[in-house]
Amino acid sequence: MSEKGNMYKAFLTEKYLNNLNGALEKEDKEIVSEIKREKIRKPIITIGSNSPSNIAGAIGLEVSIKEYIREREIEAELVEVGSLGMIALEPIISIQLPGKTKLFFKNVASENIISILDGTFNNYINEESVLGQIRNEMLESYERIPYLDELSYFQNQQRLVLKNCGFIDPNSIEEYLAHGGYKSFFKTIYKNTPEEICEIIEQSKLRGRGGDGYPTGKKWKIALETVSEQKYLICNAGESDPGAFMERLLIESDPHKVIEGIAISAYAISAQKAYIYIESEYSLAFERLKNAIKQAKDYGILGHNILKSGYNLDIIVRKGAGAYVCGEETALISSIEGERGRPRSKPPYPAIKGLFGKPTVVNNVETLVNVPLIIEKGAEWFSSIGTEESKGTKVFSISGKVENPGLVEVEMGTKLRDIIYRVSGGIANSKKFKAVHIGGPSGGCLSEEHLDTIIDYDAVLLTGTSLGSAGMVVLDEDNCVLDNVKYYMDFLQKESCGICIPCREGTRRMHEILENITKKPKDDNGNTTLQRFKGVMQLENIAEVLKDTSLCGLGRKASNPVLSTLKWFRNEYEEHIFERNCEAGVCQELRTFEINVEDCIGCTICAKKCPSDAIFGTPQNAHFIVQDKCIGCGICFDACKFSAIISK
Amino acid sequence: MLEVEKILENYPFVQRDDLIPILQDIQDKIGFLTEDAIVQVGKYLNIPTSKVYGLATFYNQFRFEAEGKYHIRICNGASCHSNANSLILKELQKKLGIKSGEITKDGIFSFEETTCMGACGFGPVLAINNKYYTKVDVKKLNEIIKFYINLEE
Numbered sequence: 001m002s003e004k005g006n007m008y009k010a011f012l013t014e015k016y017l018n019n020l021n022g023a024l025e026k027e028d029k030e031i032v033s034e035i036k037r038e039k040i041r042k043p044i045i046t047i048g049s050n051s052p053s054n055i056a057g058a059i060g061l062e063v064s065i066k067e068y069i070r071e072r073e074i075e076a077e078l079v080e081v082g083s084l085g086m087i088a089l090e091p092i093i094s095i096q097l098p099g100k101t102k103l104f105f106k107n108v109a110s111e112n113i114i115s116i117l118d119g120t121f122n123n124y125i126n127e128e129s130v131l132g133q134i135r136n137e138m139l140e141s142y143e144r145i146p147y148l149d150e151l152s153y154f155q156n157q158q159r160l161v162l163k164n165c166g167f168i169d170p171n172s173i174e175e176y177l178a179h180g181g182y183k184s185f186f187k188t189i190y191k192n193t194p195e196e197i198c199e200i201i202e203q204s205k206l207r208g209r210g211g212d213g214y215p216t217g218k219k220w221k222i223a224l225e226t227v228s229e230q231k232y233l234i235c236n237a238g239e240s241d242p243g244a245f246m247e248r249l250l251i252e253s254d255p256h257k258v259i260e261g262i263a264i265s266a267y268a269i270s271a272q273k274a275y276i277y278i279e280s281e282y283s284l285a286f287e288r289l290k291n292a293i294k295q296a297k298d299y300g301i302l303g304h305n306i307l308k309s310g311y312n313l314d315i316i317v318r319k320g321a322g323a324y325v326c327g328e329e330t331a332l333i334s335s336i337e338g339e340r341g342r343p344r345s346k347p348p349y350p351a352i353k354g355l356f357g358k359p360t361v362v363n364n365v366e367t368l369v370n371v372p373l374i375i376e377k378g379a380e381w382f383s384s385i386g387t388e389e390s391k392g393t394k395v396f397s398i399s400g401k402v403e404n405p406g407l408v409e410v411e412m413g414t415k416l417r418d419i420i421y422r423v424s425g426g427i428a429n430s431k432k433f434k435a436v437h438i439g440g441p442s443g444g445c446l447s448e449e450h451l452d453t454i455i456d457y458d459a460v461l462l463t464g465t466s467l468g469s470a471g472m473v474v475l476d477e478d479n480c481v482l483d484n485v486k487y488y489m490d491f492l493q494k495e496s497c498g499i500c501i502p503c504r505e506g507t508r509r510m511h512e513i514l515e516n517i518t519k520k521p522k523d524d525n526g527n528t529t530l531q532r533f534k535g536v537m538q539l540e541n542i543a544e545v546l547k548d549t550s551l552c553g554l555g556r557k558a559s560n561p562v563l564s565t566l567k568w569f570r571n572e573y574e575e576h577i578f579e580r581n582c583e584a585g586v587c588q589e590l591r592t593f594e595i596n597v598e599d600c601i602g603c604t605i606c607a608k609k610c611p612s613d614a615i616f617g618t619p620q621n622a623h624f625i626v627q628d629k630c631i632g633c634g635i636c637f638d639a640c641k642f643s644a645i646i647s648k
Numbered sequence: 649m650l651e652v653e654k655i656l657e658n659y660p661f662v663q664r665d666d667l668i669p670i671l672q673d674i675q676d677k678i679g680f681l682t683e684d685a686i687v688q689v690g691k692y693l694n695i696p697t698s699k700v701y702g703l704a705t706f707y708n709q710f711r712f713e714a715e716g717k718y719h720i721r722i723c724n725g726a727s728c729h730s731n732a733n734s735l736i737l738k739e740l741q742k743k744l745g746i747k748s749g750e751i752t753k754d755g756i757f758s759f760e761e762t763t764c765m766g767a768c769g770f771g772p773v774l775a776i777n778n779k780y781y782t783k784v785d786v787k788k789l790n791e792i793i794k795f796y797i798n799l800e801e
Contacts, residue, residue: 051766088769243726321707399727399768
């Protein structure tokens with residue numbers, strides 16, 4: 001570590017961390033503002049380094065910026081930060097010149113990076129690429145450039161959990177500490193007993209953000225009261241929902257906050273060992289967590305005799321091996337033990353008998369990140385935010401057909417409409433809204449009439465879906481609701497662990513029925529429509545059985561996508577069954593094809609390619625399709641060079 | 649299998665809960681789980697080979713065949729799905745003549761569907777080895793594949 005690093009370390013751990021009332025001497029204040037990079041002597045460039053921005057080319061961009069700095073001999077510092085949450089605008093960079101406010105640029109590419117840098121250093125701002133500037137009265141601001149907090153994306157959010165994301169360097173414990181990090185943990189281990197912490201969390205009415213919304217404080221108390229020489233805390237970061245990414249971005253952007261949340265929670269249940277179970281594919285998040293733990297150990301914040309308090313805590317990061325069912329707590333425990341990720345029947349609950357037979361609390365990342373906030377500002381403050389039964393804020397990952405997909409944090413009680421239209425900018429390409437799928441595979445689809453539903457565990461349950469993992473996918477008129485449900489059923493039948501029959505067979509049968517009604521029947525007799533309709537009745541039956549008899553949450557909630565769409569989008573089912581038509585044109589196998597006699601020149605390509613030999617005709621004469629044989633695959637449609645085949 | 653032995657040496661006080669990390673290490677090193685490796689791990693941990701294999705097949709991460717020279721990963725997250733990634737999936741299957749999880753006969757291409765890659769603003773996304781392609785449609789896909797085929801000739 002450099003000399004400066006040692007100086008910062010000594011200052012932060014010995015002077016700043018235990019200064020809980022916030023009063024600082026002038027020179028100390030200066031050190032803090034130096035670490036926070038508020039007062040700077042040389043220009044600072046930050047670049048969003050996270051999974052979406054890396055996919056969009058941030059790695060190459062970083063190289064270009066470094067080259068630029070070196071070539072022009074500019075004394076500037078390049079800092080990696082996490083994600084602001086606006087994933088469609090990545091790569092986002094910011095440039096801060098001494099004495100001036102910080103300027104953010106969006107969608108920066110290797111083509112325009114030079115002009116952006118050139119412009120900013122020479123006082124000519126490339127306004128097209130500007131996202132906004134940070135409000136800071138102490139510094140000179142740019143004219144005609146909006147402030148970040150004026151953008152409707154930020155204006156309509158309440159960022160508590162995501163406060164640091166995109167602003168601080170996730171690889172620097174110094175910066176996290178300077179922003180007030182680990183103070184709650186310090187306060188906890190010095191001033192409170194585990195019982196008191198459990199009490200504070202219970203009073204704050206924090207509920208688990210993993211989906212079920214079980215009161216966190218209650219769970220902790222059970223684990224704390226169970227007598228055992230060894231207890232465990234597990235942080236569940238195995239998102240694996242195919243449409244959610246908030247845990248990933250949260251860890252990539254602010255890993256120390258996750259560590260602090262874990263540390264306080266482990267103390268509260270008197271655990272000396274904690275696990276973080278993270279998706280194997282989240283390699284960047286994994287690296288950042290590892291690094292954060294290493295730094296915290298180095299600072300004496302983790303490990304043996306933490307901050308000389310006598311409390312010991314070890315955090316182990318475990319990579320999951322890719323199984324959706326491991327989001328369920330007992331399956332997750334099996335997986336950490338080195339078994340197949342299969343759920344166990346409850347009770348006994350993990351809080352009494354969990355990992356290696358010891359009391360274990362499993363909490364979701366977002367739940368844990370809320371904990372330091374509650375300790376810092378008090379249970380009363382936290383319970384003043386949100387609705388009667390759901391307190392605090394909720395982070396969503398919103399994607400699909402919205403103008404501005406990304407991470408969104410809103411107060412509980414916010415209307416769905418406000419999230420989709422005000423924060424995320426409405427539907428992209430001025431298309432019409434059709435549905436919003438909430439909660440991933442265990443959630444469901446809501447229609448336009450539900451847009452006034454508020455975000456609240458119980459209010460969302462009433463509509464037949466669940467907050468689940470809080471992934472939100474917005475569908476527009478070009479999407480087919482049945483296709484969407486089929487997608488989730490396909491996912492669930494692949495991911496079902498197979499231990500209980502209702503889930504293993506039920507998800508498969510439901511997928512089969514959906515497959516059947518979204519394609520043309522092979523032999524079409526008079527009964528076919530009736531058969532297909534019976535299939536839908538079966539869907540309802542199976543769904544009910546699954547709900548009642550499955551072993552774990554995966555099976556119990558697996559019917560949600562089907563039941564919710566049957567309830568709110570019944571007309572689409574009817575359209576597919578009776579009219580054999582998919583309005584959105586997504587269910588291709590439902591289409592019928594005809595050959596336009598006038599356009600067909602008889603090249604025979606379609607007849608050769610048809611897999612079911614449904615096309616007849618002689619060369620140089622118009623061909624025709626025998627509808628009874630056609631399976632609706634559309635190969636002829638794609639193959640015809642004369643646009644003679646019409647899809648209906 | 650020297651490589652496997654080396655990995656096992658990192659786990660001197662091996663316990664059952666080390667099984668998944670060991671398999672992950674092996675896959676990281678060799679690229680997939682060979683039959684020999686599974687047998688060796690079973691012996692080392694004193695677990696029947698069938699149990700090790702059973703566990704490995706349960707999880708999506710483990711593969712039992714080598715990847716092709718160009719390994720294509722297509723994001724099959726919900727957002728990419730809503731942006732019609734099924735069209736590219738179909739086209740790719742047609743083009744390469746293989747299904748997800750398979751490898752072409754000449755060993756050049758293999759492809760798999762993955763869960764959300766996290767770049768929902770740029771969907772549909774696909775990655776070839778470590779290079780990412782965003783907002784892919786059928787036309788763009790054909791150009792990409794053509795590029796790699798030309799590289800081989």
